[in-house]
Amino acid sequence: MRQRILHLINPKTDSLTTRPIYLNRALYSPLAGLLAVAGATPRDRYHVVLTDENIEPIDFELKADLVGISAMTSYVKRGYEIADAFRARGVPVVMGGIHPSFMPQEALKHCDAVVIGEAELVIEKLLDDLEQGRMRGAYRAERLHPMVGLPMPRYDLVKKNRYVNSTFVQTSRGCSQGCTFCCEPLMYGLKTRYRPVEEVMREVESCGARSITINDADFFSTAERPKEVMRALKGRGVHWQAAVTSKLAQDDSLLELAAESGCNMLSIGFESISRDTLKSVHKHVNRPETFAALVKKIHAHGIMVIGLFIFGFDGDDLSVFEETARFGIDADFDTCAYSILTPFPGTLLWYEMQKADRIVSFDWDKYDQSNVVFRPAQMSGEELLRGTLAACDRFYSLSSVMRRFPLRGSRGRLQWLLYNHFFKKDAIMVVAAPTEAPDVAPSPPILPLDRAWRQAILEATGDPGEQV
Numbered sequence: 001m002r003q004r005i006l007h008l009i010n011p012k013t014d015s016l017t018t019r020p021i022y023l024n025r026a027l028y029s030p031l032a033g034l035l036a037v038a039g040a041t042p043r044d045r046y047h048v049v050l051t052d053e054n055i056e057p058i059d060f061e062l063k064a065d066l067v068g069i070s071a072m073t074s075y076v077k078r079g080y081e082i083a084d085a086f087r088a089r090g091v092p093v094v095m096g097g098i099h100p101s102f103m104p105q106e107a108l109k110h111c112d113a114v115v116i117g118e119a120e121l122v123i124e125k126l127l128d129d130l131e132q133g134r135m136r137g138a139y140r141a142e143r144l145h146p147m148v149g150l151p152m153p154r155y156d157l158v159k160k161n162r163y164v165n166s167t168f169v170q171t172s173r174g175c176s177q178g179c180t181f182c183c184e185p186l187m188y189g190l191k192t193r194y195r196p197v198e199e200v201m202r203e204v205e206s207c208g209a210r211s212i213t214i215n216d217a218d219f220f221s222t223a224e225r226p227k228e229v230m231r232a233l234k235g236r237g238v239h240w241q242a243a244v245t246s247k248l249a250q251d252d253s254l255l256e257l258a259a260e261s262g263c264n265m266l267s268i269g270f271e272s273i274s275r276d277t278l279k280s281v282h283k284h285v286n287r288p289e290t291f292a293a294l295v296k297k298i299h300a301h302g303i304m305v306i307g308l309f310i311f312g313f314d315g316d317d318l319s320v321f322e323e324t325a326r327f328g329i330d331a332d333f334d335t336c337a338y339s340i341l342t343p344f345p346g347t348l349l350w351y352e353m354q355k356a357d358r359i360v361s362f363d364w365d366k367y368d369q370s371n372v373v374f375r376p377a378q379m380s381g382e383e384l385l386r387g388t389l390a391a392c393d394r395f396y397s398l399s400s401v402m403r404r405f406p407l408r409g410s411r412g413r414l415q416w417l418l419y420n421h422f423f424k425k426d427a428i429m430v431v432a433a434p435t436e437a438p439d440v441a442p443s444p445p446i447l448p449l450d451r452a453w454r455q456a457i458l459e460a461t462g463d464p465g466e467q468v
């Protein structure tokens with residue numbers, strides 16, 4: 001059989017995590033989804049070419065049999081442009097990833113086929129259909145992947161010298177929290193699915209990297225499972241970082257094992273220092289009164305803490321910016337990322353805001369958590385924008401950097417400086433101008449279990465199953 005060419009493309013976006021700003025390197029590679037797609041593609045049938053437009057130009061003249069494009073909301077418009085350009089040259093296009101999964105009808109205006117949710121269980125059928133000349137419409141797996149025997153991501157395709165963190169290893173999918181602003185449970189389920197530890201270790205050994213990012217939604221989702229993974233990681237000479245929720249990160253036995261197995265950084269979605277706000281967005285797992293002690297405890301194990309905070313919740317007034325920045329400095333966070341609340345299409349937050357007619361801009365380019373696209377409850381959009389920038393300036397001011405620099409303890413100083421450099425927001429941020437709403441409603445790949453939430457979505461979309 002002739003080997004065909006599959007050209008996988010990650011569209012460019014102006015995100016401070018994925019644009020090259022340090023010695024020609026980006027902080028993170030955005031390629032986990034496409035490497036999984038490449039891994040699930042039969043090697044005997046397809047030669048895969050991978051392009052990350054953040055670091056290299058797209059070869060529109062490449063004679064591919066199929067182009068596959070991955071997109072989050074903030075770069076789906078660029079994804080559509082790329083899809084249109086290839087289709088104009090007669091090359092069939094499939095799209096996948098988070099935005100096309102939540103808005104397949106919109107995506108299908110620009111491509112031949114969309115994969116809704118996980119690709120692993122549908123890719124063979126899609127390729128068979130392509131070869132028969134009938135690849136068309138939506139492809140959705142009938143069940144979530146059991147996480148046993150997941151194909152190995154194609155790490156060999158990554159240009160490793162263009163990223164500080166190039167290797168993402170998944171040990172689980174899904175999240176048992178149901179935060180109203182998040183896509184995770186609506187794409188991967190409200191229950192965590194775990195990969196067998198030996199398969200994870202096989203990937204760790206074969207990826208060739210000694211520094212990895214565990215890209216689970218919440219690596220500390222239960223007390224026992226991460227311990228199994230960390231025990232297996234011990235002694236392999238691997239350094240790792242992961243995102244975790246704040247509750248189990250309090251557990252000393254977890255932190256001890258984390259440090260022993262090579263953990264140097266934990267990112268934690270603290271989101272807000274107000275418990276009422278956290279409750280209002282269903283982030284029940286977070287208790288602000290524990291945050292400062294938690295940072296201290298994690299530091300005691302020589303691990304850095306990236307604090308993720310969001311501004312623009314309905315409970316936020318003008319005092320929130322100064323208070324949150326001061327809190328971050330006093331609690332000695334290593335790095336803080338301050339995001340602007342963003343109603344990603346298909347989240348509960350989206351339906352709530354749409355119902356209240358509070359979303360102003362539907363320009364997807366602005367949906368990167370750096371721009372204001374909705375009307376905040378207790379301030380103007382301009383105030384939200386300026387407040388976020390002020391919090392950032394305050395946290396990354398020279399006096400704060402000098403005060404927080406880890407002179408004592410075993411946290412990596414070079415790594416600390418690098419992250420403080422990257423996370424200092426210098427993105428172009430705006431209050432987005434009003435635009436028309438899309439003519440199709442988003443529909444999440446998985447409906448939430450909560451009856452009221454389900455109802456809110458069904459009201460807005462009709463039966464999502466009938467949409468594509």
Ligand code: B12
Binds near residue numbers: 071099
């Ligand atoms: C790890 C992670 C990151 C990492 C790396 C992301 C990556 N793509 O490699 C980093 C730190 C870089 C990152 C950055 C950002 N992230 Co992020 N991230 C995640 C997280 C937690 C996991 C993503 C992941 O690696 N999944 C593992 C892979 C295997 O899954 P996957 O990408 O979904 O791919 C599968 C399917 O979607 C499908 N598929 C994907 N692409 C394609 C393409 C084709 C052709 C086909 C057929 C199928 C297909 O097949 C894959 C295998 O099943 C998700 C939450 C989530 N679960 O999605 C948020 C998430 C994707 N991030 C999000 C956001 C907002 C961002 C930022 C904008 C944050 C910011 N303010 O800077 C930036 C954007 C950076 C950028 N330019 O890409 C949002 C996106 C929401 C949206 N609607 O756009 C999510 C969903 C979290 C949330 N808030 O709900 N992120």
Ligand code: SF4
Binds near residue numbers: 178217245283
């Ligand atoms: S804990 Fe994190 S991943 Fe889980 S639903 Fe909340 S924001 Fe999403």
